[in-house]
Amino acid sequence: MQRSGELTPPEGFAEFVAARSGVLLRSAWLLTGDAGRAEDLLQTVLADAWRRWARITTAGYPEAYVRKALFTTYVSWWRRRWRGEIPGRATDEPGYGDVATESADRDALRRALARLTRQQRAIVVLRYVEDLSVERTAELLGCSHGTVKVQAFRALRTLRTDPNLELFAAWRS
Amino acid sequence: MTYEDEDIKLLLTGAVPPLPAPPDRLGAVARRVRRRRRRQTGSLLLAVVLTIGLGAGGTALMTGGDRAPARHTVADPTVTELRCPADLSEFPDLQSARYGGSEPLVPEGAVEITACEVPHPAGMGGTPPSAPRVLTTGVGDLVRMLNSLPPQQTRPGGRSPAAGQPDDGEGLRCTMQARYSDIAYVLRYRDRAPVTVYTSNNCQVVVSGAQGRGLDPELFAGFLDRYRAQVLARTAPASIVTPACPSTLPVSRLRLTPNRSGLDDRISVDNPSQRPQLPTRLVAVTACRYEIGQTTARLTRQESDRDGAEAIRPVLNTASAKGKVTNCGSYPGYPPPTAMDSLLVADATGATAEFWLRRAPCTALVRGKSSPVTVTDALLDVVDELLGPT
Numbered sequence: 348m349q350r351s352g353e354l355t356p357p358e359g360f361a362e363f364v365a366a367r368s369g370v371l372l373r374s375a376w377l378l379t380g381d382a383g384r385a386e387d388l389l390q391t392v393l394a395d396a397w398r399r400w401a402r403i404t405t406a407g408y409p410e411a412y413v414r415k416a417l418f419t420t421y422v423s424w425w426r427r428r429w430r431g432e433i434p435g436r437a438t439d440e441p442g443y444g445d446v447a448t449e450s451a452d453r454d455a456l457r458r459a460l461a462r463l464t465r466q467q468r469a470i471v472v473l474r475y476v477e478d479l480s481v482e483r484t485a486e487l488l489g490c491s492h493g494t495v496k497v498q499a500f501r502a503l504r505t506l507r508t509d510p511n512l513e514l515f516a517a518w519r520s
Numbered sequence: 521m522t523y524e525d526e527d528i529k530l531l532l533t534g535a536v537p538p539l540p541a542p543p544d545r546l547g548a549v550a551r552r553v554r555r556r557r558r559r560q561t562g563s564l565l566l567a568v569v570l571t572i573g574l575g576a577g578g579t580a581l582m583t584g585g586d587r588a589p590a591r592h593t594v595a596d597p598t599v600t601e602l603r604c605p606a607d608l609s610e611f612p613d614l615q616s617a618r619y620g621g622s623e624p625l626v627p628e629g630a631v632e633i634t635a636c637e638v639p640h641p642a643g644m645g646g647t648p649p650s651a652p653r654v655l656t657t658g659v660g661d662l663v664r665m666l667n668s669l670p671p672q673q674t675r676p677g678g679r680s681p682a683a684g685q686p687d688d689g690e691g692l693r694c695t696m697q698a699r700y701s702d703i704a705y706v707l708r709y710r711d712r713a714p715v716t717v718y719t720s721n722n723c724q725v726v727v728s729g730a731q732g733r734g735l736d737p738e739l740f741a742g743f744l745d746r747y748r749a750q751v752l753a754r755t756a757p758a759s760i761v762t763p764a765c766p767s768t769l770p771v772s773r774l775r776l777t778p779n780r781s782g783l784d785d786r787i788s789v790d791n792p793s794q795r796p797q798l799p800t801r802l803v804a805v806t807a808c809r810y811e812i813g814q815t816t817a818r819l820t821r822q823e824s825d826r827d828g829a830e831a832i833r834p835v836l837n838t839a840s841a842k843g844k845v846t847n848c849g850s851y852p853g854y855p856p857p858t859a860m861d862s863l864l865v866a867d868a869t870g871a872t873a874e875f876w877l878r879r880a881p882c883t884a885l886v887r888g889k890s891s892p893v894t895v896t897d898a899l900l901d902v903v904d905e906l907l908g909p910t
Contacts (some may be wrong), residue, residue: 354550362545373536381729382539382610383603383706390545392551397640456535458616461730475528503528 357400364393367410371417377472378421380461392416414477418487422469434498460508467502530860548896584773602638602706602714604652611638611702611718614694614725617732624667625728630707632656633663635743637701644700650789657753658746663707665742666717666726670734673724694723703740734824744790748800751790751869757803763864763872765808765822771815774876781891787873795889797840800867802829807906808862817860823906829865835898836863836875839885843893848884850892857881857910861903877903878908 356364368389377386396403396413403412460468466488473484474495485495580593605611637649655662705717716770719727722887724735773780791799806824812818849855859880877895884892885899904910 354554356546361546364549368541369539371532372541373769374537375782376536377532378540381716382537383605384713385539386542386545386603390549391551393545393549397549397553398556402652402681424533424563460532460535460615471528472532474776475525478529506528506732 356397359404363413366446367413368393371410371413372392372398374414374472374476375417375421377444377460378469379455380420381467388417388421392420395420397407415487418469418473421465422488459506462505462509463502464498466494467498467505470498471502474499521566523649524824544604552908560668563698576730579740582880591867602634604634604706604715605638605704605718607639607641608702609641611704611720612727613714614720614723614732616726617725617727617848618730619673619732619734621731622671623731624661625726625731625733626666626707626717627712628660628663628667628712630663630709630715632708633659633743634706634708635747636704636706638704638767640700647700649701653743653747653790655743655747658749659707659745661704662743665736665739666705666728666733669726669736672732673734694720705743730779740869741793742846744792748790748869748886752800755868755870757868759870760803760866762804762824762826762868763806763866765806765862765864768815769810771812771817771856774812774817774856774860776849776886776892777854782887783874783876783887785873785888786871787867787869788888790869790871794840796837798833798837798867798873800869800871802833802865804866805829805832805906807903808864809907809910810860810862812856812858812860821907825906832863832865832902835896835902839896839899840887840893842896843885845891846884846891846894848882849878849886855881861907861910862902 361456371392372385372389375388376382379385379388394411395416396409399412400409403409406412428505469488470484473479474481479496481492481499485492488495488496521579524601536753571769633655635653635655637652639649695850699721704719705719707717708713715728715839717726719726719735719739721735724732726735744851757771787798787800788794791797804826805828806822808819849857855882857878859878861877861879863875863877864872865875873887877899878884878892883895883900885895
């Protein structure tokens with residue numbers, strides 16, 4: 348029953364949130380490196396999807412829309428900060444890392460990821476977790492193909508040479 | 521996808537820690553949708569008002585009408601949801617933070633700071649964490665305080681560059697004091713996502729994002745001073761109820777055993793340093809006198825005063841600060857008093873506290889869970905003035 352002043356979600360939206368939020372939140376965490384920011388990013392995107400739900404579901408594949416919005420919103424946050432606060436340094440600023448981890452391996456990798464720039468982090472997640480092509484990644488982030496390639500190369504080099512990742516010597520070799 | 525690509529994917533997906541879902545994510549999203557609609561409606565109204573205003577202004581300009589002063593508009597500061605960390609497992613790895621940097625710890629422009637008491641994952645020994653305190657006045661001061669924290673730890677327990685010792689590469693040296701909780705501050709901005717600042721009393725550091733700073737305990741006091749001032753400004757004295765004496769007290773509660781629950785003291789919740797014991801103007805005081813029986817202490821007289829309450833504050837503060845610990849009512853046996861008065865005070869923030877004045881067979885002042893201390897003559901005079909001599 349609807350309580351006074353409470354909005355009713357559009358049909359199918361609550362089921363979508365219940366079913367897919369966990370997966371989307373993992374992507375959001377890989378982008379932000381912070382449980383609170385990841386939840387904030389996800390809720391921001393879901394609120395946007397709520398308003399457009401009829402159109403999104405008519406198009407046929409809501410998760411694709413929401414997933415794309417996750418990255419474009421993250422990039423818009425990154426650009427807003429880059430323009431507004433510390434010009435020329437934002438892309439060098441490491442991602443936020445804050446969630447305590449259960450294992451040394453996971454913690455080492457989290458710290459290594461925190462050394463990547465925001466742009467590198469987004470590119471790595473899109474290319475290697477979401478399996479997007481260079482072209483599609485560039486389109487989504489609004490940068491050139493060359494930028495995607497160069498930043499992906501630098502990001503992997505950072506991860507390979509990170510002293511925290513001694514445990515992954517096999518991968519490095 | 522190459523083998524290496526697949527390995528990277530496995531590594532990345534394996535890096536994600538367990539992420540607890542909020543209790544009502546759908547409800548939180550609904551609140552964002554509702555706020556966005558309100559903002560849109562507000563923007564539309566503003567546009568209409570501006571259009572009408574510009575039209576009227578143009579007409580006035582053409583007709584030479586009087587100019588009215590421009591009115592300020594205030595934007596809605598609540599742009600995004602914020603949440604307190606659920607427990608200390610959400611705190612960052614302090615070792616991986618970068619200490620010694622000169623850049624600001626947090627961005628300027630915060631409009632609200634929420635102080636969260638974040639419990640240990642195993643709980644707080646049966647006590648719930650205090651409710652989040654939301655500060656909206658004096659926020660800029662707190663941001664400046666955060667950004668002027670020492671670059672590295674300067675107090676015992678962490679790195680010690682203040683002693684002239686370079687970082688030995690061993691990372692933080694933290695004391696192992698058993699703590700049930702630590703404080704996190706969540707800063708809200710008009711135009712960006714909230715920023716969380718994590719404090720660690722054991723390591724004496726503060727971390728936000730990838731940056732770390734030394735912890736200055738004045739940070740906690742600075743927040744609470746402003747928080748009390750905010751509550752004070754928003755509380756009408758007339759709305760504060762004069763405390764009433766309980767008609768009976770179990771004698772077992774009057775015994776100062778080590779595992780006693782202690783006296784009610786809501787004033788110290790927002791004044792943990794207790795220097796002074798009562799930092800805010802008193803609005804009401806009630807004195808209670810009890811006759812002690814075998815198992816129950818019964819109220820024999822009570823007197824309340826509002827006009828003269830503030831005059832009692834320095835007396836109680838002096839007695840609390842100057843009193844020396846006494847063994848009155850202590851080991852061995854933890855005997856209950858044979859005569860006792862109590863003072864119940866309410867300050868201008870609406871918080872209350874209770875003080876016991878053991879009169880016989882020995883005198884002692886008891887507050888909170890502190891050890892009993894010797895009583896000042898001034899305090900005895902105040903109580904006797906209210907209740908009459910014993």
